[in-house]
Each structure stands twice: as C-alpha cells, then as structure tokens.
Amino acid sequence: MKKKDIKILLVDDEPDILEIVGYNLSNEGYQVFTAENGHEGVKKAKKEQPHLIILDVMMPEMDGIEACELIRKNPDLNNTIVTFLTARGEDYSQVAGFDAGADDYITKPVKPKVLVSKVQALLRRFKEEDVSDTVKVGNLVINRDEYKITSKGKEIILPRKEFELLSLLASKPGKVFKRDEILDTVWGNEVVVGGRTIDVHIRKLREKLGDDSFKTIKGVGYKFVD
Amino acid sequence: MKKKDIKILLVDDEPDILEIVGYNLSNEGYQVFTAENGHEGVKKAKKEQPHLIILDVMMPEMDGIEACELIRKNPDLNNTIVTFLTARGEDYSQVAGFDAGADDYITKPVKPKVLVSKVQALLRRFKEEDVSDTVKVGNLVINRDEYKITSKGKEIILPRKEFELLSLLASKPGKVFKRDEILDTVWGNEVVVGGRTIDVHIRKLREKLGDDSFKTIKGVGYKFVD
DNA sequence: AGAATTAATGCAAAAGTGATGCCAAAAAAT
DNA sequence: ATTTTTTGGCATCACTTTTGCATTAATTCT
Known part of the structure; x- marks a missing residue:
C-alpha cells in the first residue's frame, strides 16, 4: 500500500x-x-x-x-x-x-x-502481522519462526530434528530426497550417525502426521506427498 | 534489529x-x-x-x-x-x-x-526513536519509558534484565528466540555470560507472570505466548 | 514364473546425550 | 544493606541415537 x-x-x-x-x-x-x-x-x-x-x-x-x-x-x-x-x-x-x-x-x-x-x-x-515467516505446503503450514506446524488447523509442536527433517522433505513435495542428502542437510556433513537414525525419525513423523504423507523409495530415500 | x-x-x-x-x-x-x-x-x-x-x-x-x-x-x-x-x-x-x-x-x-x-x-x-514507549501485547502492557509492565491491570516492576528479556520475547509473541539471539539483544554481542544465565531469568519471569506464558523449545530457544 | 537370496527399511525398546530447570551461593550493582 | 545478576553443580527430562530383530521389497537363481 x-x-x-x-x-x-x-x-x-x-x-x-x-x-x-x-x-x-x-x-x-x-x-x-x-x-x-x-x-x-x-x-x-x-x-x-x-x-x-x-x-x-x-x-x-x-x-x-x-x-x-x-x-x-x-x-x-x-x-x-x-x-x-x-x-x-x-x-x-x-x-x-x-x-x-x-x-x-x-x-x-x-x-x-x-x-x-x-x-x-x-x-x-x-x-x-500477516507476513510471518511461514510456508504453506499441501495441507501443512510450516512456521519456521515459531517452530510449529499446523496441519488441518491443528497445531503440532515438533522436536528440532523432526521439524527440520519435515521442513526439508516438505520444501519440495514429491521430490525424493536421498538419505545422503537428508543427512547432509539435517545433520550436517561432519556428523556421522548410524544407519537407522533417519527412518526412526521418519517413523515419528508418520505417527504424528499420518502414514501416507511420507513415501519410501527403497534403495533411494524418502519423499513427502500432499 | x-x-x-x-x-x-x-x-x-x-x-x-x-x-x-x-x-x-x-x-x-x-x-x-x-x-x-x-x-x-x-x-x-x-x-x-x-x-x-x-x-x-x-x-x-x-x-x-x-x-x-x-x-x-x-x-x-x-x-x-x-x-x-x-x-x-x-x-x-x-x-x-x-x-x-x-x-x-x-x-x-x-x-x-x-x-x-x-x-x-x-x-x-x-x-x-523507532521503538514505542509503550506497547500492548496480549494482556501485557510494556512501558519502556517507565520500565514497568502492566498485566491485567496489575502493575509489575521488573529488574532491568528481566524487563529487557520480557520486552524482547513479547515483541513478537509466538516467535521462538534462539539463545544466541537473546544474548545478542539483551546482553550485547561482546558480553559473555555462562550457560545458565538465560534460563534463570526465564524462571524468574515464569514465577512472576505465570508458567505458561513462556514456552521452551528445546535445542532452540524460548517463546512468549499470549 | 516362482523360490531363494540379499539388501534395505520398519519397529520397539533401551541407552545415550545434551539441554534445561533449579537451587543456593557468590559476585556485582544499586 | 538490599537487590539484582551471574555462576556452578546437579537432577531431570526431552530428545536423539543405537541396537537387535522383524518385515518388506528388490534381485538372483533355478
């Protein structure tokens, strides 16, 4: 204006x-x-x-x-x-x-x-007031500022790693993120974690946001779908 | 800023x-x-x-x-x-x-x-100049001029650090302030204080303004909610 | 094609880590 | 002298990662 x-x-x-x-x-x-x-x-x-x-x-x-x-x-x-x-x-x-x-x-x-x-x-x-740092993806609203997710009007608070993992996947719905990519982005290049770490987090997200939001591409990685 | x-x-x-x-x-x-x-x-x-x-x-x-x-x-x-x-x-x-x-x-x-x-x-x-003397946030009224807070009509006098911490958090209700940000703003870039300083102040604010006004996002920081 | 083999992922519980809460006391400020 | 601020030590709790095994999907073999 x-x-x-x-x-x-x-x-x-x-x-x-x-x-x-x-x-x-x-x-x-x-x-x-x-x-x-x-x-x-x-x-x-x-x-x-x-x-x-x-x-x-x-x-x-x-x-x-x-x-x-x-x-x-x-x-x-x-x-x-x-x-x-x-x-x-x-x-x-x-x-x-x-x-x-x-x-x-x-x-x-x-x-x-x-x-x-x-x-x-x-x-x-x-x-x-209207322009808070917020991104809409499908039926999700990701608010980095407030570290919270709104899914179908319901507010969900996620722990840090889960939040960042979701942020990443949801940043490009449909795109398959390789495990390496995910590790690089969410964990950082230097950090080394065991092989089961990612899928445990994926499981938690599935528990919280519904099974069908996350698809596994075996041998490759995961993708978020809306 | x-x-x-x-x-x-x-x-x-x-x-x-x-x-x-x-x-x-x-x-x-x-x-x-x-x-x-x-x-x-x-x-x-x-x-x-x-x-x-x-x-x-x-x-x-x-x-x-x-x-x-x-x-x-x-x-x-x-x-x-x-x-x-x-x-x-x-x-x-x-x-x-x-x-x-x-x-x-x-x-x-x-x-x-x-x-x-x-x-x-x-x-x-x-x-x-840019900061208002007085700002209303939720049920709080913050008066920078006179260093006092009014909550539900009741007047509360806070010590300097507590006041500034509250001012910061309440300036953007809902927004999560990282510990670094808080240190930068309230304490200043040069000052170095121990790791327990912030949460002690948060605790004091919680004692005075009610537990649920301040939410901890573990691994990230704190936010004020109204 | 169907069975067997192999690899990757899912899962639950346990263990580990690290951040935060809390206290009491020291240090600084007023 | 009193109030505010900071500190250090612990306890605790939330989150993260590991572990071991089950399950599932892909690949290979007959």
Whole structure:
C-alpha cells in the first residue's frame, strides 16, 4: 500500500495539536482527517475507515476512551489501529486506554520526528502481522519462526530434528530426497550417525502426521506427498 | 534489529577511506554499501534504503551537502541517519551540513575505534526513536519509558534484565528466540555470560507472570505466548 | 514364473546425550 | 544493606541415537 492511500484520523480538541501533527503527517504523504471531539471522531471513523486513529484522551463531549470503545465495537473498524495521545504521567489513562482496546499510546508533548517514526512503526507492525515467516505446503503450514506446524488447523509442536527433517522433505513435495542428502542437510556433513537414525525419525513423523504423507523409495530415500 | 540487517552506505571519493572505513564496519557485522560520489550515493541510497549514510563533504560531481539535501527530500529516506565526514576544522561545512539535515558529523582522519563507537551510538539513538514507549501485547502492557509492565491491570516492576528479556520475547509473541539471539539483544554481542544465565531469568519471569506464558523449545530457544 | 537370496527399511525398546530447570551461593550493582 | 545478576553443580527430562530383530521389497537363481 502506498503512503498516499493510507488514511489517518486525528482527534483532538486543541486546534494547535491538530495542526502541527496534521501538518507533519500530511507532509509525509499520508491522507489526514481531523475531528475535534469524540463524537465527531467516531462519526468520521465510520465514514472514512482510516487505517490509523490518533485519539486524544482528554476531550470535551466525549473523551478518547469512550470513543475508542465505540470504535472497537464497530466491526468495520476492526483492523484499525488506535493510538492514544496523552500527557506524560497520566497513568490512569494508559491502563484504561489499553483496556478500551488501544494498540499504543503516544505521550505529549510530541516531537514531530518521533511522532512520524512512531506512526510508521505502527503501520509497519500492522502490515507485518500477516507476513510471518511461514510456508504453506499441501495441507501443512510450516512456521519456521515459531517452530510449529499446523496441519488441518491443528497445531503440532515438533522436536528440532523432526521439524527440520519435515521442513526439508516438505520444501519440495514429491521430490525424493536421498538419505545422503537428508543427512547432509539435517545433520550436517561432519556428523556421522548410524544407519537407522533417519527412518526412526521418519517413523515419528508418520505417527504424528499420518502414514501416507511420507513415501519410501527403497534403495533411494524418502519423499513427502500432499 | 540484528547487526547484519543494518545497512550502512558509505560515500566518499577516496578509495582508501572507502576501504578502511568499510572494512571496519563490515567487520562489526554491518552490511556496507559504497559509492564514490554524490550522484551515485543518492542513487544507492534510494535503492538500498540504508539505515545510516556516511557522507564525505568534499566530493567531485556532487558534494555531500547537496547529496544530503536530496536525500532529505526523499520521504522514504526520512528515517535514515545522515552523518558527514569532514576534515578537521572545516567549520563552514559543519554548519552547512546541519542545515542540510545531517544528524551528526565525523572528523577526518577517522580512527576506526572512534568511528565504530560513533556509528553504534547513532544507530542506538535511531533505534530508540523507532521503538514505542509503550506497547500492548496480549494482556501485557510494556512501558519502556517507565520500565514497568502492566498485566491485567496489575502493575509489575521488573529488574532491568528481566524487563529487557520480557520486552524482547513479547515483541513478537509466538516467535521462538534462539539463545544466541537473546544474548545478542539483551546482553550485547561482546558480553559473555555462562550457560545458565538465560534460563534463570526465564524462571524468574515464569514465577512472576505465570508458567505458561513462556514456552521452551528445546535445542532452540524460548517463546512468549499470549 | 516362482523360490531363494540379499539388501534395505520398519519397529520397539533401551541407552545415550545434551539441554534445561533449579537451587543456593557468590559476585556485582544499586 | 538490599537487590539484582551471574555462576556452578546437579537432577531431570526431552530428545536423539543405537541396537537387535522383524518385515518388506528388490534381485538372483533355478
């Protein structure tokens, strides 16, 4: 997504803040909307579906917390990031804010640079949530980051060697891996293990993931099929 | 962010400088790119999006100041730190440099050690700006500013190492952090501690935040789950 | 082709290894 | 003086590898 397609809604009752923060964000290329109180904020949020909402806590009419709660109740705004703007040391608002469903909060006074990089960080984090280091193979999802496998929605934790063996085989479904190749990759060139080691691991994988996922090619090696 | 993921762009017309500075930074583990004049520098900056640019002031074709101005105009390079490289006593360039948007400057001749520690300091500052004061993760609220954790509305004060360890693990819930990674981040690359240090800290966190928040992946590392 | 031979793999349990948990005490920091 | 951090020694547990034998598939022999 390009910067100019990203919408940010700014809600604060102080025009000064609105202006300076708004200016900096516009300058960065974001599309900025503003509102001067909670009511208006919620209304604009519904209308514009912003990606990020920066919400002052202390406001007349409707404070930020209440507004946030309303926003969170709206299913259309589920993916929206909400950040509070609060004076340093206002402990209560922090806790209450997070309870209300905020994702982060920024302390006033805000330095433009800090603000901008914070906004960028938030949007980045938000983006990255979907892009975890994960590979789909057949009905398996292999997540190297979390060292876990998801098979048909069921989560399976595998020990290291089993995980790496499966990773290897599943990396090219259908391909037959020779025992040598497997040893080289999973165990390493230097390590020497007995002849029964591999198939014991294969057996464990078969126990855990179903017999038919692993096929033996006698005299050659194994392959994973989906 | 790991060192090897940090990109540094070096722009100087003297190959000697390029080599010695580049060598020292590569040696530290950074990813180093080089360019021999302003034009090339700006081009590479756009392409590689480095985190830090070290820019010689006096160069043919396009001098550092002009290059810096161009860099600063590019919104994608807003988070990039620019530091000038200048001969001692070139007062004028200093002033002009800061005007052009530089963050720091380094005087030639450069001593490797000084250079490296300066680079580290700059990157640290950069990092801190990027990290939010407060982050919400699961039912935890981590406040880096005040070094405290709020769990289900209850406030918990953690000692430094425990706090940083938790911060790290909770920064990516579900992700498995290898022991090495943890050591690198929490203890620093240079520090060497015994093998039992990490798990003692993990144990303390488990005592304080509940056993099941931290999962051990044997042979790999630990992960935080919410 | 069918039987016999040979080689490779499957299997279960046992043994081995190594990583982690845990404690208590020393060392460092505050 | 108190709190935090690190260490070293053990105990323990999870994972890995071995072992010995059964089974199966491929190959060779009649």
